[in-house]
Structure formats: C-alpha cells, structure tokens
Amino acid sequence: MKGLTKNLVLVLAIALVLVGCKQPTQLISDTKAAIEDVTKAGADKYAGDELKKLNADLTAALDEVAAQDKKFFKKFGTAKEMLTKLKTDVDALKAALPAKIEAAKNAAIQLQGEAKTALDEAKALLAKAPTGKGTKKDIDALKGDLVGAETTFGDIQKALDAKDYIGAANTAKSVKEKAAAITEQVKAAIEKVTGKKK
Amino acid sequence: MKTLSKARGACLLGFLLFFNACKTPPAPPEAARVEALGQELWRAGASFYAEKDYTQFKKDLKNGKEKLTQENAKYGWFRSYDSLRIEFRDIVRRGEDILAKIDELKTSKARACAAQASALMARVDRLKQMTDYFNENGPVRKNLSQAEIMLSKAETLIRKESYESVEEDLDAAARFIKRAEQSMTSLLGRYMEKGQLEKWRKWAEETVAESKSNGTIAILVNKLERKLTIYKKGAVLSSYVIGLGRFGLSDKLYSGDEATPEGKYHVINKIQNSPFSKALLINYPNEEDIKVFALAKKEGLIPVRAGIGGYIEIHGGGKDSLTRGCVGLEDKDMDVVYKSAEIGTPVTIVGAVSIENTILAEIKKFEKND
Numbered sequence: 001m002k003g004l005t006k007n008l009v010l011v012l013a014i015a016l017v018l019v020g021c022k023q024p025t026q027l028i029s030d031t032k033a034a035i036e037d038v039t040k041a042g043a044d045k046y047a048g049d050e051l052k053k054l055n056a057d058l059t060a061a062l063d064e065v066a067a068q069d070k071k072f073f074k075k076f077g078t079a080k081e082m083l084t085k086l087k088t089d090v091d092a093l094k095a096a097l098p099a100k101i102e103a104a105k106n107a108a109i110q111l112q113g114e115a116k117t118a119l120d121e122a123k124a125l126l127a128k129a130p131t132g133k134g135t136k137k138d139i140d141a142l143k144g145d146l147v148g149a150e151t152t153f154g155d156i157q158k159a160l161d162a163k164d165y166i167g168a169a170n171t172a173k174s175v176k177e178k179a180a181a182i183t184e185q186v187k188a189a190i191e192k193v194t195g196k197k198k
Numbered sequence: 199m200k201t202l203s204k205a206r207g208a209c210l211l212g213f214l215l216f217f218n219a220c221k222t223p224p225a226p227p228e229a230a231r232v233e234a235l236g237q238e239l240w241r242a243g244a245s246f247y248a249e250k251d252y253t254q255f256k257k258d259l260k261n262g263k264e265k266l267t268q269e270n271a272k273y274g275w276f277r278s279y280d281s282l283r284i285e286f287r288d289i290v291r292r293g294e295d296i297l298a299k300i301d302e303l304k305t306s307k308a309r310a311c312a313a314q315a316s317a318l319m320a321r322v323d324r325l326k327q328m329t330d331y332f333n334e335n336g337p338v339r340k341n342l343s344q345a346e347i348m349l350s351k352a353e354t355l356i357r358k359e360s361y362e363s364v365e366e367d368l369d370a371a372a373r374f375i376k377r378a379e380q381s382m383t384s385l386l387g388r389y390m391e392k393g394q395l396e397k398w399r400k401w402a403e404e405t406v407a408e409s410k411s412n413g414t415i416a417i418l419v420n421k422l423e424r425k426l427t428i429y430k431k432g433a434v435l436s437s438y439v440i441g442l443g444r445f446g447l448s449d450k451l452y453s454g455d456e457a458t459p460e461g462k463y464h465v466i467n468k469i470q471n472s473p474f475s476k477a478l479l480i481n482y483p484n485e486e487d488i489k490v491f492a493l494a495k496k497e498g499l500i501p502v503r504a505g506i507g508g509y510i511e512i513h514g515g516g517k518d519s520l521t522r523g524c525v526g527l528e529d530k531d532m533d534v535v536y537k538s539a540e541i542g543t544p545v546t547i548v549g550a551v552s553i554e555n556t557i558l559a560e561i562k563k564f565e566k567n568d
C-alpha cells in the first residue's frame with residue numbers, strides 16, 4: 001500500500017510537470033480576440049497610448065511563450081500569468097472606453113465653441129473696421145477669407161454627427177486658428193491707417 | 199506483495215507511455231515568431247500600408263496554425279514538424295519583408311505628403327497674390343481660405359505621423375485650390391479671348407498712331423498690367439502704376455458696379471482741387487457705352503433702376519485704394535499726368551494688349567494643376 005501510494009505520487013508529480021509543457025494557445029487566442037474587439041470599439045482612436053501598451057505586453061507574452069518553447073522542460077506558467085493579466089487589462093480598457101469616447105466628444109464640442117467665438121470676434125472686428133483709403137482692399141479680402149472659414153465651420157458639426165470626434169476636434173482647431181489669423185490681419189490693416197493698436 | 203509489484207509495474211508503464219507521448223519533437227519556434235510578427239505588422243499599420251500583402255500573410259498564418267494544430271493532435275511518436283518549419287520560416291521571411299516595405303513606405307509617404315502640402319501652399323500663396331492684385335474677395339478668396347484650413351489640418355497630422363488621414367485633407371485642399379483657380383480663370387477669361395484682345399490691341403494702336411500723326415499727347419490705360427502710359431508724338435513719355443475700381447477688371451456697365459470702363463475716351467475737364475488731389479474727368483459714357491447699356495437693360499442683365507453712371511476720372515489719392523471705377527494714381531504721378539493732359543487729350547482704356555502677360559501665363563498654368 002505504501003509502495004502504491006509512492007508510485008501514484010510519483011506519477012502525479014511527473015504528470016504535473018508535464019502538464020505545464022502545453023502552450024497556452026487558447027489563452028493567446030482569447031487575449032488576441034479581446035484586443036481586436038477593443039480596437040474595433042475605437043481604442044485605436046480614443047485610447048491610442050493604452051492600446052499600444054497592451055500590444056507591447058502581448059508581444060512580450062508571445063516572446064515568453066517562444067522562449068519557453070525552445071526549452072526541454074517548458075514552463076508556461078509565467079506566460080500564462082502575463083496573458084491573464086493582459087486579458088484583465090484589455091477588459092478594463094474596454095470598460096473605460098465609452099468614458100474616453102465621451103471625453104473626446106466633449107473636447108471636440110468645446111473646441112467647436114472656441115472656433116465659433118473666434119469667428120464671431122473676427123466678424124465683429126471686420127464690421128467695425130474702417131473701409132476708407134488704405135484699408136478697403138485688405139478688409140474686403142479678409143471678409144472673403146472669413147466666408148471660407150465660416151463655411152468650413154459647418155464641417156465640424158457634420159463630423160460630430162458622424163461620431164468622428166478626433167476629426168471634428170482637428171477641424172475646429174484649424175478653423176479657430178484661421179479666425180484668429182484673420183483677426184490679427186484686420187488689426188494690422190487698421191493699425192496701418194490709424195497708427196494705433198486696437 | 200505480488201499485487202503491489204503489478205501495480206508498481208502498471209504505474210511505471212503508464213508513466214513511460216505518458217512520458218513518451220510528451221517527449222515529442224519540439225514545436226517549431228518559427229510558429230511563435232510568426233505570431234509575434236503578426237503583432238508587429240498590425241502595430242506598424244500593415245492593413246493601411248501593405249493591405250494586400252498583409253491579408254495574404256494573415257491567411258498563410260491561419261493555414262500554418264491549423265496545420266500545427268493538426269500535427270499537435272497526433273500521438274507524439276507520429277508527429278513531424280519538418281515541413282511545417284519550412285512553411286513557417288517562409289511566412290516569417292515574408293512577414294519581415296512586409297515590415298521592411300512598410301518602413302520604406304512610411305518614410306516615402308512622409309516625404310511625399312510634406313512635398314504635396316508644400317506645393318499646394320505655394321499655389322495658395324500665388325493665388326492670394328493674384329487676389330490682391332485683382333481685388334478679388336469673392337469665391338477665389340473663400341476657396342483659398344478653406345484650402346488653408348485643410349492644409350493646416352494636414353500639417354498637424356503629418357507631425358503626428360497619422361498618414362491615413364493626411365491624404366484626405368490634402369485632397370480636400372487640392373479641390374478647394376482647383377475651385378479657386380477656376381473662379382480666377384472665369385474672372386479673367388475674357389482677357390484670353392482672341393477677339394477681345396484684338397479689339398483692345400486695335401484701340402491701343404490707333405491711339406498711339408493718332409498721337410504720332412497729330413504730334414500730340416495721348417493716354418493709354420492697360421487694366422491687366424495696371425499701367426497708365428503717356429505718349430507724345432507716338433513715343434512713350436512716361437508710365438505709372440495705377441489702381442482700379444473694386445471690380446476694375448470688368449468693363450463698366452452701370453452706375454455702382456465699381457468696374458472701370460473700357461473704350462476710347464477723351465479728357466473733358468481738368469479738376470485742380472478734387473477730393474483726390476487733382477483729377478481728369480473723361481467722357482464716360484461714350485456712344486458705345488450707351489448702346490451697350492441699353493442692350494443690357496433690354497435683356498435684363500442689369501438692375502432695373504440702375505443708371506449708366508458717370509464721373510469717371512483719372513485722379514490722385516493713391517494707387518492702392520479701391521476706386522468706384524476711376525483710375526487712381528499716387529499724387530506725385532497724378533501731378534505729372536495732370537500737367538501733360540489738355541481738354542481733348544485722348545484717353546484709351548483697354549483690358550490687355552498681349553496674351554504673353556505674366557498674369558495670363560499664371561492663369562494658363564492652372565490647367566496643368568490637375
């Protein structure tokens with residue numbers, strides 16, 4: 001009986017060692033699928049840095065698997081731990097993603113507001129600008145520029161409606177910069193004739 | 199005792215069988231490398247930069263993994279990874295080639311995008327100069343403004359190396375620039391019409407010939423070149439840069455259109471103390487202008503209540519400000535013109551006399567910008 005127990009323990013011990021010799025292929029597949037899912041959900045746009053880290057972690061886990069595969073006594077325990085933690089991180093990112101997208105949306109709307117303010121400021125200044133000798137030509141040209149900027153402003157809402165919050169933010173930023181440039185040019189034109197900064 | 203020995207033997211046999219089943223040939227290490235390579239390609243943007251090759255790579259990877267699974271399912275003694283190793287090595291080689299290709303593509307894409315943005319900006323700058331020159335502040339200016347916004351967006355993306363979206367913005371900028379060029383061509387289209395140029399050239403030649411044969415002073419205004427030339431006895435005496443009406447390049451049709459008229463006129467009054475320094479009043483509208491006005495009114499081409507206008511002068515006050523259709527000069531230049539002219543001095547105003555003009559050459563370049 002004692003001998004039987006010894007043998008059973010021996011077999012069990014060896015089996016335990018050898019069980020660790022199997023690659024965690026299912027865990028690898030599940031983790032990769034989870035990363036693909038979160039990418040499709042918009043992580044590449046709205047959580048780019050976090051997604052890069054997750055992919056780097058996956059590469060590290062796969063490298064660990066590859067390293068163990070070359071050995072006679074393979075131990076995939078570390079790789080499994082890495083993959084399990086990674087899967088948890090991916091799930092956490094997936095849970096946090098809606099909030100990040102909402103934040104991007106709010107940031108885009110904020111920039112839209114700032115672009116509108118900049119356009120209104122340019123418009124008001126142009127309306128007040130003297131159009132006598134020396135300024136009429138410049139002021140008229142800048143009015144034409146403002147029409148272009150105002151037309152592009154409309155694209156911001158289209159992008160927001162299409163849920164392209166990064167695109168909307170980029171357009172808003174560029175419109176705001178253009179409107180600010182127009183304002184500066186109007187001031188320069190006025191200064192040219194009045195000799196005073198307004 | 200006997201039972202114990204049998205059990206021990208069975209355990210040992212079982213162990214040997216199990217051990218041998220696990221003591222298989224090692225799975226090809228290339229398989230793990232291929233997996234990692236797939237990740238690298240994904241991160242490098244292979245689906246954007248090398249879509250076709252990447253799709254094939256993924257397909258080959260999938261096939262390889264399926265074959266590996268099948269091989270792994272076999273009992274240890276019957277497994278052989280030899281052909282699979284060759285296959286995976288080939289996939290690794292192709293994957294690495296794709297990575298190298300993507301690196302090259304990214305570098306060349308960065309250069310190409312920057313070059314394209316720079317070329318588009320140069321076109322915007324040239325067109326803006328033309329709008330300054332021609333006092334254009336309508337569709338050309340609007341489209342240029344939109345193009346500048348797109349280029350600003352593109353530059354931000356180039357800095358961030360987000361080349362997937364850059365091309366969209368560069369294409370949009372190019373479209374706006376094209377529209378601006380088309381508007382500019384439309385504005386100046388009649389300056390390239392052979393018949394119109396001939397007509398203007400004839401007026402200019404007749405005026406100079408008259409000056410020569412009569413031994414008198416004549417004034418020729420070239421709107422496109424923004425130049426007023428005084429001729430004496432058919433030879434150039436002096437030339438001056440001028441300003442025009444807000445829509446000076448158009449031929450004046452009615453009061454308030456802010457265009458500068460074209461035709462053969464003469465000085466009918468010299469005004470010493472004009473609001474614009476000195477001034478020479480010309481006989482706009484002449485007979486031809488009256489005929490054209492009547493026809494345009496009949497055809498409904500001008501506002502119903504519009505009159506034909508008048509009080510077109512050559513005056514001082516500066517060449518840079520926009521007139522309401524008059525020809526403007528710097529005061530010091532106007533002093534000379536005023537002194538040279540008499541009542542009756544011919545004043546001929548033409549659009550252009552030569553198609554070789556620099557501005558028109560620029561317009562012709564638009565056709566090549568497709």
